């Protein structure tokens with residue numbers, strides 16, 4: 378992050394999606410990275426199709442782009458922390474080699490994220506014993522991340538055992554603030570609880586990475602009525618870029634400024650790239666940031 382407090386990125390998910398690797402498969406790494414430059418972002422997250430670290434670094438350097446982090450599916454409850462640690466070491470090694478800031482961890486034991494189950498009412502729940510296992514395991518993974526100069530940021534997610542505000546509260550209570558941080562994803566908390574500000578205000582001190590994902594309310598309601606899965610919901614257009622849905626990002630951004638948030642804010646709007654042109658939506662997001670969010674910085678400086 379150097380001297381700048383907030384870095385703006387955009388995730389590959391609008392071009393290619395690790396949850397459904399077939400969609401957008403024609404979009405190459407060069408295409409994605411060059412679009413990111415055209416849209417005026419400083420970096421991105423690592424996608425499942427990204428190459429070895431040296432190849433990626435070359436492509437990044439040519440475009441003056443940086444890597445914020447990468448998703449890691451942990452199975453601490455299913456496999457135990459020793460097994461999870463082995464895979465996590467490899468993950469962190471790669472992230473260190475591409476100079477990333479964070480390792481994004483999501484506990485995927487019992488997750489229905491990639492299944493055809495109704496994401497609105499079939500989410501899994503952990504037992505007390507499983508919560509303990511998860512908390513202790515994440516503390517260990519957090520220490521591993523630090524060995525590589527990274528912060529572990531936990532991703533609350535629809536269709537998983539850590540989805541609702543109450544579950545995020547429990548996870549925060551059950552983990553060591555020195556080693557386990559939080560990723561705040563506006564889209565996931567909105568679809569889960571509707572209220573996205575309470576989570577932000579409550580856990581701002583633990584938040585070290587942010588995903589800006591907007592939600593189309595009418596599409597969300599339709600998906601809920603039809604009992605759609607997570608994958609079907611985003612293919613139907615439940616998510617979009619900030620400024621194009623019902624979340625008030627000015628309120629979110631003001632809070633981040635007032636609390637001196639330092640880190641990445643990554644636009645992450647999964648849609649079907651054959652329906653929502655990735656560069657068009659990246660430009661739409663950038664315009665919204667420039668016109669509605671960045672001007673708030675002056676207001677917040679005056680207030681401070």
Ligand SMILES: O=C1C[C@@H](O)[C@H](O)[C@@H](O)C1=O
Pocket residue numbers: 395396448532562565588645647
């Ligand atoms: O951060 C994320 C990564 C994706 O793989 C995930 O499904 C998406 O919803 C998300 O928020």
Ligand SMILES: [Co+2]
Pocket residue numbers: 532562588645
């Ligand atoms: Co996210």
